[in-house]
Amino acid sequence: MSTKKPRSLRLVTPPANERALPPSRAAAPQPKRGAHKPRVALALAGGGPLGAIYEIGALCALDESLEGIDLTQLDHYVGVSAGGFLAAALANGMTPRELCDGFIENSDESAEVFDPSWLTVPAWGEFARRSIMMPGLVASALWRLLVERRSLISALEKLGPGLPTGVFANDDVDRRLAALFARAGRTNDFRQLKTQLTLVATNLDSGEAAPFGRPGWDHVPISKAVQASSALPGLFPPVEIDAHYYVDGALKKTMHASVALDEGMDLMLCMNPLVPFDATLPEITQVMQRGLPPEKRRIPRIVDGGLPAVLSQTFRSIIHSRMELGIKGYERAYPDTDIILFEPDHRDPELYLANTFSYAQRRHLAEHAYQQTRAMLRSRRAAFSARLARHGITLNNDVLDDPKRRLVVPTKPRSRIGQAIVSLQETMEDLGDMVTPKARRHGAA
Numbered sequence: 001m002s003t004k005k006p007r008s009l010r011l012v013t014p015p016a017n018e019r020a021l022p023p024s025r026a027a028a029p030q031p032k033r034g035a036h037k038p039r040v041a042l043a044l045a046g047g048g049p050l051g052a053i054y055e056i057g058a059l060c061a062l063d064e065s066l067e068g069i070d071l072t073q074l075d076h077y078v079g080v081s082a083g084g085f086l087a088a089a090l091a092n093g094m095t096p097r098e099l100c101d102g103f104i105e106n107s108d109e110s111a112e113v114f115d116p117s118w119l120t121v122p123a124w125g126e127f128a129r130r131s132i133m134m135p136g137l138v139a140s141a142l143w144r145l146l147v148e149r150r151s152l153i154s155a156l157e158k159l160g161p162g163l164p165t166g167v168f169a170n171d172d173v174d175r176r177l178a179a180l181f182a183r184a185g186r187t188n189d190f191r192q193l194k195t196q197l198t199l200v201a202t203n204l205d206s207g208e209a210a211p212f213g214r215p216g217w218d219h220v221p222i223s224k225a226v227q228a229s230s231a232l233p234g235l236f237p238p239v240e241i242d243a244h245y246y247v248d249g250a251l252k253k254t255m256h257a258s259v260a261l262d263e264g265m266d267l268m269l270c271m272n273p274l275v276p277f278d279a280t281l282p283e284i285t286q287v288m289q290r291g292l293p294p295e296k297r298r299i300p301r302i303v304d305g306g307l308p309a310v311l312s313q314t315f316r317s318i319i320h321s322r323m324e325l326g327i328k329g330y331e332r333a334y335p336d337t338d339i340i341l342f343e344p345d346h347r348d349p350e351l352y353l354a355n356t357f358s359y360a361q362r363r364h365l366a367e368h369a370y371q372q373t374r375a376m377l378r379s380r381r382a383a384f385s386a387r388l389a390r391h392g393i394t395l396n397n398d399v400l401d402d403p404k405r406r407l408v409v410p411t412k413p414r415s416r417i418g419q420a421i422v423s424l425q426e427t428m429e430d431l432g433d434m435v436t437p438k439a440r441r442h443g444a445a
Contacts, residue, residue: 038391039075040267041260042090045323046081046230046250049116051273053362054351055086056103057369058271058342059096060407065377065400068393071096076196076260080249083271084199084229085177088222091197092186104366105408116362118176123169126237134162166237170227177223190218190225196263200249200256201228204238209252211259254323261334267391268330268339272323276316277302278346338387342373363408370407374400 044055063071072093079087089099106115137159145155181188190197190213198213199222211217212225220241228239228246238245249256257270279301302313330339344351350368377384377400385395399405 038266039264040069040269040391041076041078041257041263041265042071042074042087043078043255043257043260043268043270044080044083044087045255045270045272045274045319046083046248047273048082048232049119050351050365052082052086052103053365054273054344054369055083055271056096056099057366057407058373059086059090060100060366061370061373061377062269062342063096064405065374065396066388066393067396068388068391074195076198076263076265078198078200078256078259079226079229080200080254080256081230081232084226084249085173088177088181088197088199088226091193091195092181092222094186100366100407104362118172119168119170121169121172123164123166123237125169126164126166130162130164134159137162164237166231166233166235168235170231170236170239173227173230174221174223177226178221181222188221188223190220190222196260197222198256198259199225199229200252200259201225201231201239201246202249202251204245204247207252209249209256210246211256214259250319254319254326257326257330257339258333261330261337265334265337267388267393268334268337270327270339270341272320272341272343273351274316274319275343275346276313276320277349277351279349338390340384340387342376344369345372348372367407374405 045051047054059071072090072095074090077087077091079085086099090096141155141158144150144158145152178188180186187193196213198211201210201212202208203210210228212220212228213222224239224241228241229249231237231239231246232248233251236247238247240246255270255272257268261268302309305312327339327341330337350365377395381395381397381400388394
């Protein structure tokens with residue numbers, strides 16, 4: 001009886017005490033069957049601004065460390081939620097470094113800058129539309145309670161249609177990405193791309209996946225598809241497209257890599273930024289003691305963070321569990337495809353404690369993801385090299401082993417007073433984003 005050897009490889013940031021395997025231990029590369037050029041696809045999962053920051057840092061590390069592959073010229077890009085924004089940008093020829101300049105550094109031209117604070121603008125229009133319905137709904141609820149003698153819970157159900165479907169507006173996603181992709185050499189039309197791009201959302205009424213970019217779905221603007229794919233229920237209102245309403249694509253699957261795998265890919269690169277945080281391992285104490293400020297050296301229990309922390313951990317666990325099942329399914333269904341998954345270390349407190357809406361934090365987290373991905377590549381050098389060699393891809397060891405290589409330019413160390421002032425300034429800016437988002441939006445327009 002024959003057995004199939006799994007072709008997937010999961011690469012996560014290794015523990016601090018794990019030593020890199022010498023290249024001499026790598027198995028001899030086996031050339032791919034056939035003479036055709038290997039077909040390579042990239043699937044990017046969601047995770048909000050934090051997920052996008054991690055993926056940008058990781059993509060920059062891969063772009064610099066891998067030879068024989070251009071991340072802007074792959075055969076298929078699949079994006080879900082925040083990953084959809086990055087997938088659309090890569091398919092449009094934007095390099096990971098350019099994404100870092102616009103999303104992390106904010107150092108490029110104004111049209112290239114994407115500020116996460118835009119996602120915190122209240123959905124005033126949605127609030128107004130729902131509030132108009134409230135007088136009639138309240139009257140109906142009172143009638144049910146006082147006249148029909150129904151229970152209070154039954155009466156309150158009548159108020160449901162008056163509640164907004166999202167707290168924050170996401171119209172800026174469509175508008176700003178449309179401007180970004182309107183620049184020379186780019187397009188907001190799936191049909192004009194030089195490669196295949198699929199952005200997955202979920203049809204709210206049917207619960208089915210909507211693969212924007214595929215035949216029959218490619219008439220929708222790319223920017224609109226990104227908006228729909230990233231419309232997380234509860235946070236953002238559903239997006240109307242062709243008389244249907246769409247929400248976050250992660251409701252159906254975490255990554256939707258099968259969209260590309262069905263086309264016969266030779267190599268499938270997957271990236272999932274959301275993992276549940278594990279503070280139970282003994283190594284976490286040592287990890288936290290290195291490089292973390294004193295206020296972050298002790299990670300409280302998840303329950304100590306209250307409802308937001310519990311919900312975050314729950315969401316992360318569900319997403320990751322479903323992703324693991326999906327990867328195992330891909331292994332069985334596509335045995336001739338090499339599948340490589342990149343994700344953060346479950347024991348990494350940096351990502352768990354991050355404030356993604358702080359400019360300084362975005363730079364720090366992107367640098368952290370960049371360095372951790374490089375460390376992961378070094379520690380798995382043997383297995384990684386053997387797998388990629390099948391597709392004509394090699395590791396640039398000179399780049400990978402360069403201890404001075406950085407993603408962002410380090411800032412000059414500040415004094416304690418300077419650090420306190422900067423921290424206070426960032427806090428005030430974050431509060432300003434939440435208190436006066438409407439004014440900020442008008443000023444940026």
